[in-house]
Amino acid sequence: MMNWRDVGNVPYDRWQRAIAAVNGPAGLQSPAAYDAALPHTALCLAMLRVESQYGTAFFRNRPQNRNPLNLRPPDGDGYLAFASWVAGVHAWRNRLTSATYKGGIYARTVTLDDLVAVYAPKSDDNDPVAYADMIRDLWRSWGVLERSAEMIDAPLLVSLIPGFNRNRPGAKLNTNDARWTIVQHTTGNTNPNAGALMHRDFVHAGGGPDRVSFHFVVDDRWIVQLLPVDEIGWHAGDGCNDRGGDVGCFDSVGIELCVNAGADWARAKDHLARLYAMLAVGDMRIVGMRPGWFSLDRVTTHRAVSDDNKYCPTQLLNEGSLPIIIAQARQYAGLVPEATYAKPIVYxxxxxxxxxxxxxxxxxxxxxxxxxxxxxxxxxxxxxxxxxxxxxxxxxxxxxxxxxxxxxxxxxxxxxxxxxxxxxxxxxxxxxxxxxxxxxxxxxxxxxxxxxxxxxxxxxx
Ligand SMILES: [Zn+2]
Missing domain, CATH: 2.30.30.40 (SH3 Domains)
Structure with missing residues (x-):
């Protein structure tokens, strides 16, 4: 899990240009303001954007307060006022990095979601989930990943289904629970051409009469992402009409593993393990990623979630290899020490x-x-x-x-x-x-x- 303290900095140039682009206050554009946010300038700049459009748009707080991060007094209503924009940023950093502020309320936070839940609580009419998503989107657009170490070596190809397609409903997964589930499928198509790119073309063209869609399709060449991981897909055969009960639809991402003849099956499964690892570590190259919302303890089968006990992922169930793929993913994700398990001897x-x-x-x-x-x-x-x-x-x-x-x-x-x-x-x-x-x-x-x-x-x- 990434720690928000590890996110680090944007270059000063990025800071200055972002604020200048909206005609933000000169004091906020200044090197002194940037220095006041160190070593958390990437977080600060994103929060400046979300809180006040870089000091240019205020709701209840007033511009005269020079408080672009909307800091409130520790035990009161209203907003703090500062002598300068730099002082406003400085106060933000002091608060977030204080071991003692309000009994260590920030010191105890680890993830971005923890931090946002304290900084912009629901009780204050905020939507912490959307807030954290906006910050991640900004980081992504700036090329700031939450932690570069949490990128898995994998052949990811992002090729999203067009938003107007009927097999991309666009509804979001449930966010009232703490975690999402990974639902594993196999394609059932052994045609030699039925690789990941063919399946991509299939869902891009509407997903057939059943309008199927899934988040990823994996073969021995590619891991193709087809839907943002925070959107629903039509892959689980569980009706998709009950937000509370249809776990496959509303709490899961679906992954299809290709079984095309002639492909390198071991390599395809290795790619699947790498994809699991990307989800588990919160690799930010995955669109819609919400770090911490996937767990390798929550990988399940289409069979387990479908209404009709469909025998899928057929080949993985037959082999009994899903637990081995998950164990491999744990190694890729750094969740177990290297080489806990020996390699199988295969004839x-x-x-x-x-x-x-x-x-x-x-x-x-x-x-x-x-x-x-x-x-x-x-x-x-x-x-x-x-x-x-x-x-x-x-x-x-x-x-x-x-x-x-x-x-x-x-x-x-x-x-x-x-x-x-x-x-x-x-x-x-x-x-x-x-x-x-x-x-x-x-x-x-x-x-x-x-x-x-x-x-x-x-x-x-
Ligand atoms: Zn399936």
Whole structure:
């Protein structure tokens, strides 16, 4: 989370030109006024714009007070009056940086939103959310990001749906809650041309008969932003008519991950992790960004929010890879120490197309049997690297009830393991159906915990 104290400064030239452009007071344009706002000139200049159009427009406060930031007395009504515009700016800085003013009311703030909630409270007829947005918009237009360190290396392409399109309703997401949710989809279109740019063209052209729209579409080349992240999109299939209940529509941004044949699937998922990280850190290159309103704890699936339990994002649900992508995003976002997890070991034959050949494989001298199934974890169990004695953990544990598909099973050290498409080994005893491989290679499958075993493969005698 960015701290407003880290935002820093605009160049003096920017300060002077902004105030001069509206014929603002000469004293406010002066280097002395700029110096009085250091080291928070970017914040001060933006607040000057919001509070008084750079000292040129006052509502209840009066120009004669030379109080361009509308400071009120600590315990009273009305506005302070200053001997000069510089003194007015100076008083603003002293107040915001004081450890003791009103019991540390500013000292306790961390984010811009915290600060604005104190400076321009709702109780004083302000709209703190809109106020903070105006400041961020100004910062963006001045090239001041909230903190340059909070930019993620990612191929972002902003290409917003035209405002007059019927699939861009323009309504805002709810802002009465503290956070928004990320709803993940896959496109379901395996046509080789069905990449991010094709989907961009599709929604720019109206989004088809259902007028669908979503905030981002991601493939192995691009992360394309299509809607500001503070606007609603039509992607969740939850009706979009109940502001209180339709979380997918009114509290979420929708992300489509492309599944076009021939694309680099691992790279596409890496781009998705980078996008999650951008949202989590509040990367200001994303249009409509409100830092702190996204959390990697609030990534969900289309399936979880839709009215009809739609099985989406299909490929990610089948692989069980969404938690791994989120874990990767945490690393990109700097939210966990580097290399907490080892990298999965992936074999070419794990790939769905290769697996569909139906062949048994080997890892070293261990036979790996083709047995495609969908599993449910009956207890929490770790994700580990695929092979041999190397059992490093490669992601957060699989949670009880989590469902995933895998094409292979093998036996090692007297125990049976399931091998996922992602290169994860999972102990078969933690899963249903329960697979057991005997010493001779006979494979039995129990559909329920105490069910009778079915023989899936008979081993050598
Ligand atoms: Zn979907």
């Amino acid at each position: 070419p034959w794990l790939d769905t197309d290769a697996a569909s050949e139906g062949k048994n494989r080997v890892i070293g001298r261990t036979p790996v049997f083709y047995l495609p199934q969908t599993y449910v974890a009956i207890r929490e169990t770790p994700r580990r690297q695929a092979t041999g004695a190397n059992q490093k953990v490669i992601g957060p544990p699989i949670e009880e009830g989590e469902r995933f598909a895998a094409d292979y099973v093998y036996r090692s050290g007297g125990r049976t393991f399931v091998l996922t498409r992602w290169g994860t080994r999972v102990e078969a005893a933690a899963l249903l159906p329960k697979v057991q491989i005997g010493r001779t290679g006979t494979i039995s499958v129990r559909r329920t915990k105490d069910g009778d075993p079915e023989i899936a493969r008979r081993g050598a005698a």
